[in-house]
Amino acid sequence: MKHRLALVGFGTVGQGIAEILEKKRGELKSAYDYDFDIVAVSDLRFGTAYNPDGLNIPSLLGDAKKGKFTQNVKDWNALQTIKESNATVVCEMSFTDLKTGEPAISHCKAAFETKKHIVTSNKGPAALAYRDMKELAKKHGVKFLIEGTVMSGTPVLNLADGPLAGCTIKGIRGILNGTTNYILTQMENGMDYSAALKKAQELGYAEADPTGDVEGYDARGKVTILTNVVMGAKFAINDVTCKGITGITSADIEKAKKENHRWKLISSVKNENGKITASVAPEKIPMTHPLASAMGATNALTFSTDLMGDITIVGAGAGRTETGFSILADLLKIYRS
Ligand code: HSE
Numbered sequence: 001m002k003h004r005l006a007l008v009g010f011g012t013v014g015q016g017i018a019e020i021l022e023k024k025r026g027e028l029k030s031a032y033d034y035d036f037d038i039v040a041v042s043d044l045r046f047g048t049a050y051n052p053d054g055l056n057i058p059s060l061l062g063d064a065k066k067g068k069f070t071q072n073v074k075d076w077n078a079l080q081t082i083k084e085s086n087a088t089v090v091c092e093m094s095f096t097d098l099k100t101g102e103p104a105i106s107h108c109k110a111a112f113e114t115k116k117h118i119v120t121s122n123k124g125p126a127a128l129a130y131r132d133m134k135e136l137a138k139k140h141g142v143k144f145l146i147e148g149t150v151m152s153g154t155p156v157l158n159l160a161d162g163p164l165a166g167c168t169i170k171g172i173r174g175i176l177n178g179t180t181n182y183i184l185t186q187m188e189n190g191m192d193y194s195a196a197l198k199k200a201q202e203l204g205y206a207e208a209d210p211t212g213d214v215e216g217y218d219a220r221g222k223v224t225i226l227t228n229v230v231m232g233a234k235f236a237i238n239d240v241t242c243k244g245i246t247g248i249t250s251a252d253i254e255k256a257k258k259e260n261h262r263w264k265l266i267s268s269v270k271n272e273n274g275k276i277t278a279s280v281a282p283e284k285i286p287m288t289h290p291l292a293s294a295m296g297a298t299n300a301l302t303f304s305t306d307l308m309g310d311i312t313i314v315g316a317g318a319g320r321t322e323t324g325f326s327i328l329a330d331l332l333k334i335y336r337s
Pocket of ligand 1: 149152176177178179180205206207213218317318319
């Protein structure tokens with residue numbers, strides 16, 4: 001069956017997946033028999049475009065550059081688009097809000113209640129309401145897939161759920177925020193904190209409000225997701241202890257360098273005899289540590305497993321194409337299942 005897609009949010013990620021789908025339409029059909037139409041796109045800035053038979057992707061991308069949809073314009077907000085359109089899958093890519101999870105939680109609920117799958121890179125619903133979302137989706141016979149919420153398209157959640165099924169994951173340690181890793185790398189190269197943060201914003205790694213990155217809240221959201229999804233816990237976001245990188249000075253970084261160490265913002269989940277704890281905090285780790293070589297915006301994560309020992313995956317944690325790919329990966333997962 002052809003997927004009919006509604007894109008909610010047409011910012012960096014939304015445009016990223018649209019570009020990928022346009023470029024790979026032929027390859028997706030020939031390699032995976034995957035066929036789709038983007039039938040609706042709704043964005044707070046650009047308005048809503050809807051055509052039940054499929055929208056023209058280059059026109060949508062061109063209109064986004066001009067700041068307004070001009071073809072197939074429909075007087076719908078995001079919720080109406082989700083409920084009223086003929087989409088079979090909603091790609092939820094609005095801004096993350098880790099305090100309320102809104103408006104994304106309402107978007108997910110509306111999709112499930114009208115029997116549409118959700119594929120999302122938005123950390124809000126996954127970090128604050130994972131179980132509720134999963135149960136509601138199940139009740140309505142659809143999926144709630146969230147690969148892009150942790151390490152963008154680098155396959156972390158799908159790795160744990162797919163190839164590592166059968167292993168017990170006993171612990172997780174990783175670098176899960178690209179902005180802070182980029183800042184720490186640039187400070188090691190001699191840049192000062194504010195200049196490094198400004199550059200991370202320019203490169204599109206940082207959240208709309210970068211406080212969420214530098215204070216560790218973004219990483220805490222991702223740790224909450226990993227704790228609940230991979231370790232099967234029932235953690236609220238405040239159950240994860242959290243400290244960011246704002247207290248780390250250039251002098252601290254220089255001192256660590258002389259000791260052959262490096263500061264990293266480490267996210268960690270431990271299961272000690274059934275007692276699960278989770279944290280985000282800066283740590284000074286030896287240069288020889290597997291996580292020490294992840295530099296710039298690159299993320300890395302180690303799963304400690306019972307049958308396979310440690311498995312480390314290193315890759316992009318943010319970015320237009322990389323997060324766009326996470327949406328494609330989950331679309332194909334739905335299609336192939
Ligand atoms: N602000 C996030 C980061 C984006 O820097 O990793 C990806 O979640």
